[in-house]
Amino acid sequence: MKKKVRYICLDDETATVQGILTRVASNISHLEIKTLPPVNFEDQLTQIVAGNSDGTIHGVILDLRLDRRIPAGGERTVKYTAPGLAAQLRNWQATNPSKASFPIILWSVESLLEKGFYPDMTNRDLFDFIYTKKNVSEDDAEVARELVEFASAYQEIFGGLSKSTKVTSILKPPANLILDPRLDDEFDFKAGCAPTFLFAKFVFEELICQPGPLIDTDLLLARLGLALDSPHREEVLAALPKRCSYKGPYHTVWPRWWAGTISEWWTKVSPDRPNLDRIIGPERVAALRAYLNLPGLKAAVGKPGESQYFSTVCRVTNRPLNPIDGYLIKGKEPRPWQLRSYVSKEVALDPAKYNFRTGLDPMEIGRLQKIQAHGAKKA
Amino acid sequence: MAQKKLNKKALAKAEAKERASKLEKQIGAFQSSLRRELRDLSQILRAEQVCADTQPLTDPTYTALEKGCWFKIDDLILRFDPDKVKCLPSNLIDLSCMLRLEIGIICPSELSPHEDPLIQLSVEIDMRGTTTTDQKLVHCWHFDRHLNYEDSAESAGASAAHPRYHAHFGGKAVKQFAFEHELETLGSIMLFDAPRLPHPPLDAILAIDMLLSNFNPQKWYALRERADYGSLLRVSQDRLWKPYAKSLAAHWEEIVSADRWDPFDCWPHLV
Numbered sequence: 001m002k003k004k005v006r007y008i009c010l011d012d013e014t015a016t017v018q019g020i021l022t023r024v025a026s027n028i029s030h031l032e033i034k035t036l037p038p039v040n041f042e043d044q045l046t047q048i049v050a051g052n053s054d055g056t057i058h059g060v061i062l063d064l065r066l067d068r069r070i071p072a073g074g075e076r077t078v079k080y081t082a083p084g085l086a087a088q089l090r091n092w093q094a095t096n097p098s099k100a101s102f103p104i105i106l107w108s109v110e111s112l113l114e115k116g117f118y119p120d121m122t123n124r125d126l127f128d129f130i131y132t133k134k135n136v137s138e139d140d141a142e143v144a145r146e147l148v149e150f151a152s153a154y155q156e157i158f159g160g161l162s163k164s165t166k167v168t169s170i171l172k173p174p175a176n177l178i179l180d181p182r183l184d185d186e187f188d189f190k191a192g193c194a195p196t197f198l199f200a201k202f203v204f205e206e207l208i209c210q211p212g213p214l215i216d217t218d219l220l221l222a223r224l225g226l227a228l229d230s231p232h233r234e235e236v237l238a239a240l241p242k243r244c245s246y247k248g249p250y251h252t253v254w255p256r257w258w259a260g261t262i263s264e265w266w267t268k269v270s271p272d273r274p275n276l277d278r279i280i281g282p283e284r285v286a287a288l289r290a291y292l293n294l295p296g297l298k299a300a301v302g303k304p305g306e307s308q309y310f311s312t313v314c315r316v317t318n319r320p321l322n323p324i325d326g327y328l329i330k331g332k333e334p335r336p337w338q339l340r341s342y343v344s345k346e347v348a349l350d351p352a353k354y355n356f357r358t359g360l361d362p363m364e365i366g367r368l369q370k371i372q373a374h375g376a377k378k379a
Numbered sequence: 380m381a382q383k384k385l386n387k388k389a390l391a392k393a394e395a396k397e398r399a400s401k402l403e404k405q406i407g408a409f410q411s412s413l414r415r416e417l418r419d420l421s422q423i424l425r426a427e428q429v430c431a432d433t434q435p436l437t438d439p440t441y442t443a444l445e446k447g448c449w450f451k452i453d454d455l456i457l458r459f460d461p462d463k464v465k466c467l468p469s470n471l472i473d474l475s476c477m478l479r480l481e482i483g484i485i486c487p488s489e490l491s492p493h494e495d496p497l498i499q500l501s502v503e504i505d506m507r508g509t510t511t512t513d514q515k516l517v518h519c520w521h522f523d524r525h526l527n528y529e530d531s532a533e534s535a536g537a538s539a540a541h542p543r544y545h546a547h548f549g550g551k552a553v554k555q556f557a558f559e560h561e562l563e564t565l566g567s568i569m570l571f572d573a574p575r576l577p578h579p580p581l582d583a584i585l586a587i588d589m590l591l592s593n594f595n596p597q598k599w600y601a602l603r604e605r606a607d608y609g610s611l612l613r614v615s616q617d618r619l620w621k622p623y624a625k626s627l628a629a630h631w632e633e634i635v636s637a638d639r640w641d642p643f644d645c646w647p648h649l650v
Contacts, residue, residue, distance in 0.1 A: 180438065212438075277453050277479075280559060305515025307477075307507065308559050311454055323456050324477045324507055328431045336418075340432040363431035367458055367473060374472050374511055 002030040005151045007105075008051065009061035010038045010085075012069035012077060020137050021061075027144035038066040038078045038085075045088055052102050058151040062086060062127075064108035064117055082106055083117070086126040094195045100158055101196035103128040103150040107136060128201060145253050153249035157203070158196045165194045170203060171214075174243035177260050179213055180337040203249055211312075212338040214246055214256040222300065222313045222320035223262065224288060225281030230298035239292050241265055280308040281320065303345070314344035316354045327368060328361040349375070402446075402489070409486045410441055410448045416611055417452075420584055423608050429591065429598050430457055436583065447485040449499065452583055454479065459594045461508065468516070473509040476590060478502070480583055487618075493629070495640050496622055500524035500544070502581050504590065505552050515560070519552035522581050543644040544623065545575035577646045579623045584615040 005028075011017045014035045025033045038044055051057030062082035069077050086104050093101050106127040108117070113132065117123060128150055136143050160170045167183045186202060187194060207214050215223075221233055244265060246256040267274040270287040279287075285299035300320040302308055310320035315329060326342030334340055347354045348368055360368065421433035435455040442449045455478040461471035483499030490496055502522040509515060525543050549570045557565060581589060591599040602608045626640035 280555060305509070305513075305560070307505075309454075322477075323432065323454055324475045324505070334434060336437045338434065340434055361431045363428055363458070366460075370461075370472050371509075 005031050005058050005148050006051075006056055007031070007033045007059040007061055007147060007151070008048070008057055009033055009035045009063070009107075010044070010066060010082075011035060011063035012037060012066050013063070017063070017133070020133065020140070024136060024140045024144045024147070027141040028148055031144055031148055033061070033147075037069070038080075040078060041080050041085070041088075044078075044085060045092070048089060049092055052100060055100075057102060058155075059103045059105065059147060060089070061105045061107055061147075064106060064112055081116075082108075083120070083123040083126055086123075090126055090197060093197050097161075097189075097193050097195045101154050101200075103154055103197075103200065105129050105131065105147070105150070107131040107133060109133050125201070128197075128204065149250055149253040152252070153204070154196055154200050156249050157200050161189075161194045161196060161199060162192060165189045165191055165199075167199065167202065170199060171207065171246075171248040173213075174258060174261060177243070177258060179260075182336050183213075200249070206335055206338070208250050208254050208256060210334070210338045211259075211341065212335070213259055215259045216254075216256060218318045219313050220257045220259075220262065222310050222318075223276065225284035225299050225308075225310060225320070226288075227298040227300040228319055230285075230300075231296045232294045235294055236288065236292065236297070277309065277311065281310045282308065312339070312342055314347060315341045316343050316347045316356050319344065327364045330359040330361050345371075402486075403443075405488045406443055406446075406448060406486050409488075410443065413448070413450065413484075414439075414441075416614065417583060419607060420587070420611055423602065423605065423611075424587070427598060427602055427605075429587075429595070429602070430455070432456060444483060444498070446489040447483065447498070449481070449483040451482075452478070452480045455583075455587075457587070457590060457595075463597075464594055466508070468510055468514075470511040471508045471516075472511055474594075475507050476594070477505045477507070478583075478586055478590070479505070480581075480586060482582055484582075484618075493622070493626070493640050495543075495626075496618060497524055497580055500580055502586050503552060504586070517553060517556040519550060519556075520546060520548055521550050521552070522546050522578055522586070524580065539573045539575070541575055542577040542646060544578055544580045546578035547572075547575045580619045582615050582619060584611050585619065588612060 009017070009021055014037050018035050021033045021035050025031045039047070048057060048060060062085060064082045066085070067078055067081055086106070089104060093099075104127050106117070107130070110132045113130065117130075129146070131143065157170055163169070165187060167186055168179050171179070173179055187198065189195075206212075211219055217237065218228070221230075221236065224236065226233060226236065240257070241261070244257050244261040245251075246258060263276055266276045269291045270276075270279070270284075273279050273283075273287070276284065282299040282301070285297050289295050289297050300308075300310060302310070302320065302322075302325070306325040307322035309322050312321050312323055312326065313319060314321050314326065321342060321344055323340075323342050326344060327348040329341045329343055331341065343354075343356060343360075347356050348360060348364070349372065351357070351359075417436045417439060421430075421436035424430040424433050424436075433455070435452050440451040440453075457476045457478065459474045459476060461474040464471070464474060466474075479502070481499060481501045483497060485494070485496050485498060487496075500523060504520040504522075506518040507515065508518070523545060525541050525545065550572075553565070553570055557563075579585075588599070588602075591602065603612075622640065623645060626645055627642050629640075630642040630646075
């Protein structure tokens with residue numbers, strides 16, 4: 001029987017949100033989410049810290065605006081918002097690294113996040129994840145899995161940090177896979193002194209959510225040349241050696257693969273042409289069909305005129321892409337081990353249609369405008 | 380006597396171990412300095428807005444070799460303004476260049492004065508254009524070191540001139556483009572395996588400099604105003620072009636050396 005994963009959710013509208021959270025928790029038998037109204041700041045801190053210490057709280061969900069409720073004829077119940085409480089909790093976690101830690105999740109209505117959270121850059125680092133109430137309502141099963149995974153990752157990382165504070169050892173890479181040594185330059189803590197949340201957020205944000213030494217399934221299969229709708233994608237994944245599969249924190253809900261192991265596997269698939277990058281997609285798939293005896297595998301072909309040396313994917317449609325045909329997505333300066341992300345031309349030209357809101361790197365704007373201007377002239 | 384022999388053997392073994400350890404340290408230091416150069420280049424290219432995605436320079440694949448190291452840079456993309464490039468057809472609206480490079484380079488501490496510093500080189504330049512009629516176009520060069528020069532039949536006079544370091548238009552990349560797009564011909568353009576023109580070897584810095592000098596001269600001049608860029612160029616040119624130029628100059632000078640790099644390898648047309 002699996003150990004209980006207990007979250008508390010602080011929301012000033014408990015009656016409104018109780019139903020949603022009950023539905024979330026109902027998806028996983030060992031997940032509990034207790035919905036509580038916020039209390040005064042000091043008592044709230046004490047309650048959460050005590051709950052974490054006695055094992056009754058493994059994660060915290062905070063509504064952004066805890067301070068909106070005003071009982072009839074009275075004053076606001078509390079006068080703080082989620083970022084204020086989260087900052088104090090993170091401070092407690094940082095100064096008590098030997099205590100078990102917990103993820104802090106933010107949730108709110110999209111409009112309130114746009115108005116009251118995103119403009120404040122200083123708050124962005126406080127939370128492990130941000131959900132809109134709409135997401136949670138529409139995707140309760142997936143949210144449940146993610147909540148359990150966040151709590152589990154914190155416990156795993158906390159356990160790992162008692163032995164080593166190297167990021168590379170937390171990731172549990174396969175034997176003989178050399179990772180970028182700059183990963184271990186990120187933090188400088190002695191064993192037992194490292195705050196879990198720093199490592200947890202780093203692994204999640206800089207390694208799981210960004211392609212680099214770890215890549216997601218769509219990127220892996222794109223590099224092998226497979227079409228998005230190819231049959232037998234699961235069989236191809238199952239045929240990969242165990243060492244290719246990432247088994248560190250967050251791996252259950254966010255499966256990832258060690259990019260460095262794929263090219264070494266490819267030398268067995270295609271010993272005559274061992275350099276995967278130098279073969280076009282259809283030829284990679286031809287080699288896979290023969291090696292795995294899966295004649296039904298379908299090769300990605302790309303749009304007419306595009307390169308078939310697939311090495312990335314469009315981050316919106318997930319279709320295989322070569323960066324030469326893509327448009328670089330706007331983002332913060334990448335770490336040395338990270339790869340940049342691209343979108344395809346159709347997404348760049350019509351972002352509204354694809355709900356692409358991140359935007360392009362400034363150096364791509366002029367290039368896109370030229371194509372748009374030509375398109376406008378034609379019309 | 381036997382003891383003396385044993386001692387000598389043990390001493391030789393210890394010395395060999397020490398040499399190997401020293402060599403490993405030197406190769407490690409050399410590899411680190413190459414990484415630093417690429418990282419510095421990546422920062423300059425970003426700062427000068429020459430290249431949006433410089434990650435291929437910050438994280439190339441490295442392997443230590445017996446006397447040096449090998450590294451590979453994949454898919455470094457430079458975007459050029461088609462309005463500033465003279466081209467036929469003249470209706471380009473998008474022009475991008477992908478650079479791929481593999482280089483095997485000997486650690487300077489292991490290099491003799493007249494020895495070739497490279498053991499492997501492959502530089503592929505794959506340019507892709509789009510016209511106003513949405514036609515996709517390609518233009519490829521590669522700058523290579525001839526493989527297995529000493530053993531191949533070509534060196535025995537069987538085939539066309541094949542300089543040790545050469546530039547070649549088209550080649551596999553264009554043939555691949557034709558294959559990808561099911562083209563039996565490339566319009567009225569003929570694609571030969573020859574000529575392979577002698578060209579000084581290029582590493583990543585020299586290849587990017589060459590591309591900018593030809594397709595983005597404005598940026599090229601701006602970069603050359605920077606002391607840090609100039610330093611990087613100077614190091615690469617010293618490392619690769621100086622021995623190349625010296626080997627050619629040796630044709631007209633008396634240089635006697637067992638490791639002398641034969642100028643005919645570089646320029647088969649010399650007499």
